[in-house]
Amino acid sequence: MRKVLATLLLLLLALTACGEATTGRTAGDSGILDSVEVSGGSDDEAPTVEFDTPLDVTGPAVKTVVEGDGAEIEANQQITFRAVFLNTEDGASVGDTYSEGEPQALPVDDSLKEQDAELYEVLIGTKVGAQIAYTRPMEAVEGQPQSAPQQLLVLKVLSAEDPPPAPPEPEVLAPEDVQKLEDEGQLATFTFGEDGAPQVNVPDREPSEDLVVKVLEEGAGEVVTEADTITANYSGWRWEDGENFDSSYSRGEPADFPLNGVIQGWTEGLSGQKVGSKVMLEIPALWAYGDPAPQGAPAGALVFYVEIVAKAAAQ
Missing domain, CATH: 3.10.50.40 (Chitinase A; domain 3)
Structure with a gap:
């Protein structure tokens, strides 16, 4: 009986050892x-x-x-x-x-x-x-x-x-709060070269958690809706370091965008504007490309200068 028990114990140890080597999922x-x-x-x-x-x-x-x-x-x-x-x-x-x-x-x-x-x-x-x-x-x-x-x-x-709680969904910052930022010199501002291309000056503050929309010059054209496709001249920079990541000015011609097919900051910030308007958008990461962002896209909060050149109703 002792010999049988000893044999079973050895077999059990061998099976356990084999199991440890192959337990990986x-x-x-x-x-x-x-x-x-x-x-x-x-x-x-x-x-x-x-x-x-x-x-x-x-x-x-x-x-x-x-x-x-x-x-x-x-x-x-x-x-x-x-x-x-x-x-x-x-x-x-x-x-x-x-x-x-x-x-x-x-x-x-x-x-x-x-x-x-x-x-x-x-x-x-x-x-x-x-x-x-x-x-x-x-x-x-x-x-x-x-x-x-x-x-x-x-x-x-x-x-x-457990993942961190989702940050609150951004909103469009109220006009009086945008005015307060402007009065305090805390809005992004732009200068323009001889070719008309804008350069940004990003203020020394944390980016807003909400979408900041400032109409720099109001146009006299039709009002743009979310269902429209717009033609726009624009430049975009990362808020964090002022790096320019995209610009129609460098390509020499405006680009077409369906407002229901772009980042949410553009959709929310440009809907309701008039053709011909020049607009500053300070876009939080959640309404831009996120942070981290997909490969090839800029991360974090962004700032845009946008001139709405024309619009065409969606087909």
């Missing part, structure tokens, strides 16, 4: 990630990642390759992470985010579930501290050129918390 074609090994590194230093090359990536593949020891990630939390990127053909490093400022944030919500179901599936229930290997065919990654190398991403989950 998986989704998609995760078998291609079985050779991925992660060693070393810390929350601020990229680990070493090794795997059998090349990886045959034919579909999404996600696998927890190193278990964490923190709390389990729950739906609708927001994680922070750092990541390394490797070429799936030869395992060479393509880059990492360990040396780039603050960790990146990712909401584990219905939006992620819809856009990247496999990653969402693996994150839910995985523990903070885990290292997760992830890849999908490069042609399925939005915004990536076809010439970009196929990549394996290994991300380390640093934290998982």
Whole structure:
């Protein structure tokens, strides 16, 4: 009997050891990630990642390759992470985010579930501290050129918390409050070169949480509505540093915009204005492109100079 019990104990220990090696959560074609090994590194230093090359990536593949020891990630939390990127053909490093400022944030919500179901599936229930290997065919990654190398991403989950409360929805600042800012010299002002292109002077204050609209010169044309397409000359700058990110003046001609198809700050600020008007818009981030903003778009609060040249009713 003792011999049988000893044999069963050894088998149990062996099964437990095997289970610990394969308990990582998986989704998609995760078998291609079985050779991925992660060693070393810390929350601020990229680990070493090794795997059998090349990886045959034919579909999404996600696998927890190193278990964490923190709390389990729950739906609708927001994680922070750092990541390394490797070429799936030869395992060479393509880059990492360990040396780039603050960790990146990712909401584990219905939006992620819809856009990247496999990653969402693996994150839910995985523990903070885990290292997760992830890849999908490069042609399925939005915004990536076809010439970009196929990549394996290994991300380390640093934290998982309930997301911060959403900031209050902006409003259009009342005319008397706009006048108060002007009286105090706290509105953005403009100077103009010989070519007529504006340059901005951003006041030394925090941007408004609401949309600031100042009509610099009122036009004599028709009133613009949200359903109209307008032709406008404009320039836009980041409030934070006064960097000019876009200008019709540099292209030498005005541009056409449907007012129901632009950032909300333009829709709210230009609807009700007259053709021929010249308008200053100080737009909070929530009514601009956000903060952080999508790739290629300016982040944070923005300031615009807009001259409404013409309008055409929407078709």
